[in-house]
Amino acid sequence: MRRPFARALMAVITAFSVGCGLHAAPAGAAPAEEASPVAHLVGKRWIGKQLLEVKVYSPSMKRVITNQVMTPRGMKRAPVFYLLSGMYGGDGDQWAHPASGARGFFKDKDVYVVNPMGAASTYYTDWYRKDRVLGYKPMWETYLSKELPPVINHTLNTTGRNAIGGYSMSAGTALALLANHGDVFKAGASYSGCPVSSNLPMKMVTMNSMILNTPGVNPLNAYAGLISPAWIHNDPALHMSQLRGKPIFISASTGKPKMPPDDHDMRKQPDYSLLEQNIYLCTALFRGMADAAGVKYEFFNQPYGAHSFGQFGQAMRKSWPMIARALHTAI
Template identity: 40%
Template sequence: MTTSRLWLAVVCAIVAVVGGGRATADPGAHVTGEVPLGGRAAQIDVYSPAMGRVVQNKVIKAAGAGAPTLYLLTGAGGGADGISWWDNTDVRHFFADKFVNVVMPVGGAFTLYTDWISDDPAVGRVRWETYLTEELPGVIDGALGTNGRNAIAGVSMSAASALDLAIQGGPRFSAVAALSGCPWAADPMGIAMASAQAVRGGGNPGNMWGVPGGPVWREHDVFANAGRLAGKSIFLAAATGAPGAADRGLPMPPLETIAGACTAAFAGRLAQLGIPAVHVHRPTGSHTWGQFEADLHEAWPHLAAAIS
């Protein structure tokens, strides 16, 4: 048996598909509370009808109305584990003088920030795509008086999710940044990588997108759907895995080496389609928050130009 077939067999073995429908947008999303966090930062709690619960969002508010919004997603733990842009980078200082609202949702660990087709015994009702593309932006626009223009960025697990959300959200996001992640395809290797994230959180990949390689998987295949990113500002960054000056924290060279290869492959796909993108392949960097922080700093001017 080839390696790819073995991966697919393993994924199929753990999948037990349960019937279910996809959530639709509900106009009932609303702010349930706000807690000041110092300066222009606040925790804004938003009720999600799609998920039937309140989601915390760390927000850095712009100095006045009419600013665009950057939705900034974190890694595999969803930020609830205390590992996030908010906790591990200079995000509050960096954006303090930028005319932009920065919204950092807390939650979504091991979910790929997508809509799962069925509720899962381990992770519950997962409708992050609906929340991030249909519910939260309207609430933020109303609460902060934005200009209605948005960018989305993700790192590690959420890098591929940011690309998928930029595709699924249509005109919702004018710009996207994918940092140190692994964009997926609905092929055996891509299925195995995406499924591994759900399994790490105790979830069943069959409850996420159904039969491996089936229609819902193909709908979220960012390589197959890359053409739908045309017209958006796209920033891609990853490194080789070799430790470097920007690294801070525990280095994870193998993860970054894989991310570097995946990101380069996706940049190649965009080039094949004639879609412009900025692709930064760093000679050093080993999947640390120091590297991610440097990448966000470099990505911001490209994102800002598209949404300001």
């Protein structure tokens, strides 16, 4: 995470009260050499111990998407946990960041952990049109719900059961995918994100975060304006009936410093603490709406910690028992 983006985004969030996001590097997906009407495996290779790189062609985005997969020992039969990233969109550190502790945590778990890469500044949603700066038309909801899971299930030794989680930019998206594609995902987790996204303040935060993160990107290419039905579609807070009865995990911190483990000195980066404080307020809004609708969820109230990989990793580990039960695998 880089400070200029967080500082700039905080100016937006302070003005509108709540928000979420991280800085990102350019998208890492490469255009496909040959078009195909169906998603398919392009290639796979080992890039580390229990770490597989799986390349999948996405017909909706007309490009090859790189996915990093943490595998169980012996490639045994196991379910799949899709972990989405922040504004980097999987490029750069993300879940591989040492402070998250993800690789060490999952090395002895019976689960395949899939991290799709190349979604910087897209919120992992389906866009209205191609963006000139991004160089493609993001169709991440289609990819995650319809294209990638069948390829992963065919390529790896999976049970066919899936769960999904995300942090910061992708936290709300993970719950929206759970709501809109309950046939694909059995549980969802939101780590330090804002799962309320269709009110006017959050619309402005979302669009401004895209611009701050990837200068030149046109946020109108995403949802075609402020009154597009896509805003409602991608807001999990407006799909409580579809979330009812599903395992849901949400977490956020008060933003107070002094919480180990963390990957930076929060005393020197107060912008990330303030960012997390606003996310805490947004999460509280979602919780209130869920309570009113009778939707049950598990909430991890982190008393300390900034918007950081250490924070996300701690929440992810806390969510695992719930995720594991939904996936029918050992905790």
